[in-house]
Amino acid sequence: MIQAIVYTSNAGTTEQYAKIIGEKTGFPVYSLKNACGLAAGTEIIYLGWLMAGIVQGYKKAAKLYTIRALCGVGMGETGSQIEDIKKANTVSDSMPVFTMRGGFDIKKLHGIYRFMMGVMRKTAGKKLSEKTDRTPDEDIMLDMMMNGRSYVSEKNAATVLDWLGKEQQNNII
Ligand SMILES: Cc1cc2nc3c(=O)[nH]c(=O)nc-3n(C[C@H](O)[C@H](O)[C@H](O)COP(=O)(O)O)c2cc1C
Incomplete structure (x- = not known):
């Protein structure tokens, strides 16, 4: 069961998305740098800012936690670049991947x-x-x-919030 949201942000937009998702779902939100309170293997959603197609912090987070969904925050349109991100970050096909337009x-x-x-x-x-x-x-x-x-908005997080809503429902039933 997903327990937390973990993120890596440089200029703040990824942090804002992590907080929006945290507020909407009730999951606690941690920066990867300060996530020492989370036990190894905890199921998380991970958000990282995109640099040259790489989701920052993803590799490290994947070693520490069980990532149930990956979100990349970049300059590109929300929902774009998903296949490229899967390839560039060697993400398994079964991993749900979302992108959101952050800011610059x-x-x-x-x-x-x-x-x-x-x-x-x-x-x-x-x-x-x-x-x-x-x-x-x-x-x-x-x-x-x-x-x-900045294009940070709840609307841009709608797809991941939808997915999370369904996950939470499945865990209650
Ligand atoms: C050096 C650098 C490289 C970037 N490369 C990409 C990229 O490959 N694709 C993309 O969509 N955005 C790219 N961006 C834009 C950032 O991902 C975007 O500004 C994002 O909102 C930053 O998140 P943050 O505010 O949490 O740091 C790049 C930004 C920087 C500074």
């Missing part, structure tokens, strides 16, 4: 991440800004990159 704000980044995304803005951002036939999703990505935005 270069001012909230430090050190190497700020540098990397500064380069990304100058390359991918410039390319996108010059593109004349941007899709609505590309418009959002460009706006996020250049102006800083």
